[in-house]
Amino acid sequence: MLDEPIRKGKGMKLTDKIYVYEWTDAFENNCNSYFIGGGTGILIDPGLKQFFPSLLERMEEDGIGEGEIRYVLNTHSHPDHFEGSELFNGNGGVTIGLSGTEKDFYEQTGKHFYSWFGLNPPDVDVGLDLEEGKLVIGDEPFEVFLTPGHSPGSVCIYQPSEKALFCGDVIFHQNVGRTDFPGGDGELLKKSILRLSRVDVEHLLPGHMDIVSGADRVKKNFLQVIEYVFPYL
Amino acid sequence: MILEQIQVGHMAVFAYLIGDEQTGEAMLVDPAADVGRLLGEARKRGLQIRLIVNTHGHVDHIAGNADCRKETGAKIVIHELDADMLTSTPSVMLRMFNAKASPPADITVRDGDTVAVGGISLQVFHTPGHTPGGVCLYSPGFVLTGDTLFVESVGRTDFPGGSWEALRNSIMTRLLTLPEETVVLPGHNYGRVPRSTIGHEKRHNPFLR
Numbered sequence: 001m002l003d004e005p006i007r008k009g010k011g012m013k014l015t016d017k018i019y020v021y022e023w024t025d026a027f028e029n030n031c032n033s034y035f036i037g038g039g040t041g042i043l044i045d046p047g048l049k050q051f052f053p054s055l056l057e058r059m060e061e062d063g064i065g066e067g068e069i070r071y072v073l074n075t076h077s078h079p080d081h082f083e084g085s086e087l088f089n090g091n092g093g094v095t096i097g098l099s100g101t102e103k104d105f106y107e108q109t110g111k112h113f114y115s116w117f118g119l120n121p122p123d124v125d126v127g128l129d130l131e132e133g134k135l136v137i138g139d140e141p142f143e144v145f146l147t148p149g150h151s152p153g154s155v156c157i158y159q160p161s162e163k164a165l166f167c168g169d170v171i172f173h174q175n176v177g178r179t180d181f182p183g184g185d186g187e188l189l190k191k192s193i194l195r196l197s198r199v200d201v202e203h204l205l206p207g208h209m210d211i212v213s214g215a216d217r218v219k220k221n222f223l224q225v226i227e228y229v230f231p232y233l
Numbered sequence: 234m235i236l237e238q239i240q241v242g243h244m245a246v247f248a249y250l251i252g253d254e255q256t257g258e259a260m261l262v263d264p265a266a267d268v269g270r271l272l273g274e275a276r277k278r279g280l281q282i283r284l285i286v287n288t289h290g291h292v293d294h295i296a297g298n299a300d301c302r303k304e305t306g307a308k309i310v311i312h313e314l315d316a317d318m319l320t321s322t323p324s325v326m327l328r329m330f331n332a333k334a335s336p337p338a339d340i341t342v343r344d345g346d347t348v349a350v351g352g353i354s355l356q357v358f359h360t361p362g363h364t365p366g367g368v369c370l371y372s373p374g375f376v377l378t379g380d381t382l383f384v385e386s387v388g389r390t391d392f393p394g395g396s397w398e399a400l401r402n403s404i405m406t407r408l409l410t411l412p413e414e415t416v417v418l419p420g421h422n423y424g425r426v427p428r429s430t431i432g433h434e435k436r437h438n439p440f441l442r
Contacts, residue, residue: 039283070256070351092255095352128354134346138258139283139308141340 011058014203015162020211021058023047031081031207034166035059036159040140041070044157044166045207046084049122055084071137073097073130075168075207076151077106078181079119086122097128099146102153109182110151130155147196149189150177156196163202163215171196173210173221176229186233193230197222234353235259235278236375238418238427242266242330244293245422249377252280253351260284260350261307262370262377263420264297266332271297272304283350287311288379288420289367290318291392296332308339310348312359315366316341342368358407362400363388369408375416376431382408382417384424387440401441409435 012020017038023030030051036042046052056066072094074082088094102110103126111121132146135157143158150169154177157166169177171193179186197219204212204221212221235252242265250271252259259280264271275282282305287295290311298309298319311319319335327334342348344359348370355370355377363380367388370377380388382404390397408417413432434441 092352095349095354127352128347128349131345131347131356133344134340134342136284136310136340136342136346136348138350139339 011062013062014205014211014213015164017159017162018164018203018205019059019062019064020205021055022211023051023208029080032205032209032211034205035062035064035069036140037064037068038140040138041068042137043069043072044205045075045081045168046072046087048080049084049087052084052087067093069094071095071097071128073128073157074102075156075166075170076154077102077110078151078169079114079117081168081207082124083114083119083122085124089123089125095127096124097130098124098126099130099144099153099155101146101148102151102155103129105152105183113182130157145192145195145199147192149179149185149187149192151181152183152185154192158199158201163200164205165196165199165201165203166205167196168207170206171204171222171225172206172208173204173212174224174229175209176225176233177207179233190230190233193222193225197226235280237274239271239274240422240427241271242293242296244330246293247418247420247422247427248297249418250274250278250280251350251353251355252278253353254278254280256351257281258283258350260286260348261301262286263288263294263379264301265294266297266330268297268300268304272301281305282307284348285309286348286370287315287319288369288377288381289364290315291364291380292322292326292330292332294379294420295319295322295335296330298335299333302336309336310340310342311338312357312366312368313341313343314361315364318364318366358403360400360403360407362390362396362398362403364392365394367403371411371415373412373415375418376408376411377418377420378408379420381420382434382438383419383421384417384426384429385434385438386423387438388420404441409441
């Protein structure tokens with residue numbers, strides 16, 4: 001057993017442009033990662049460094065080489081999403097993105113969070129400030145929503161052409177992101193989720209657990225979360 | 234990063250070729266004329282044009298959009314308030330500038346948005362005054378000022394939608410607040426020299442006294 005390579009979760013082509021790499025292991029925490037093709041080459045949330053080779057392996061099975069990664073965009077700075085970004089430091093062909101708010105939080109507070117998990121906080125060369133507003137990468141437009149609550153500078157990335165919302169740890173299938181980590185805030189998280197609920201989404205692509213596909217299912221998921229989870233926040 | 238200031242056409246317009254040599258991707262800002270030459274400059278450097286960005290909707294800056302888009306398939310980006318101007322240029326103006334009508338905008342932007350190719354990202358500053366939807370494009374170290382700010386001069390405000398108050402406010406609050414060493418890259422070669430700095434304009438631009 002121990003000799004088996006670490007290889008958790010499945011890979012799947014969701015649309016012509018979007019590949020989903022879910023993390024399904026219940027014991028070792030890591031995030032869902034997403035690759036956006038169509039000439040943009042965006043990897044959303046590379047996850048932990050130690051599991052990154054497994055992600056690359058799964059991407060290769062879909063015919064995506066490491067060299068096709070041009071942007072590594074992070075929804076927030078928690079280790080299970082962001083740590084692997086460090087592997088792209090000094091790679092001139094790759095631009096690393098994080099929101100300015102989250103970067104400030106990371107420098108002041110978020111770094112210490114890594115030691116809780118016995119990890120060294122990475123020193124990531126962030127080259128792209130993921131600010132609220134439109135973000136045109138190559139020739140593909142995206143919208144960046146600043147959605148604090150789980151972490152102060154959490155962002156969601158919306159791709160209008162696919163009606164896909166990469167929502168990090170803000171909202172999940174039938175649940176929401178934890179607010180008990182440093183910088184977490186339940187009231188802000190509620191506001192962020194209410195805002196997201198008004199976006200036209202066909203694919204809700206969260207940072208953990210199942211994705212939600214189909215506009216009606218996505219809508220229902222927001223309603224369920226608002227009705228059943230909000231009272232606990 | 235490749236950043237080329239290229240003078241085109243009869244109006245001394247500066248087009249800008251901005252590209253990432255590592256990824257081979259680039260944007261053309263204001264491909265006003267001489268599209269063949271602009272694309273030749275891109276090819277020579279191994280760059281593929283992904284975006285055509287217009288600093289504003291005046292015909293002398295958008296006249297090459299149609300040819301450029303046809304040749305490269307690049308998408309056209311402009312501020313949402315100037316987007317209508319792309320497709321409403323009067324035919325007499327088109328003839329005067331020997332221009333083809335521009336295709337409509339593929340992507341509209343507003344203040345605070347980001348335009349990125351390869352490892353280069355430019356912040357969109359909405360700087361109305363010359364036109365309602367004029368923008369400047371900023372990256373630490375340089376700013377493309379379109380027809381908002383020229384070397385020791387400023388854009389005209391006597392065209393439809395122009396406003397001196399708005400222009401002055403845009404320049405004072407968005408441009409002169411940048412670090413003094415920021416290189417000013419204007420939309421026309423109207424000055425003594427083709428480029429300047431924010432510090433120089435603060436001290437020597439007679440319109441900003």
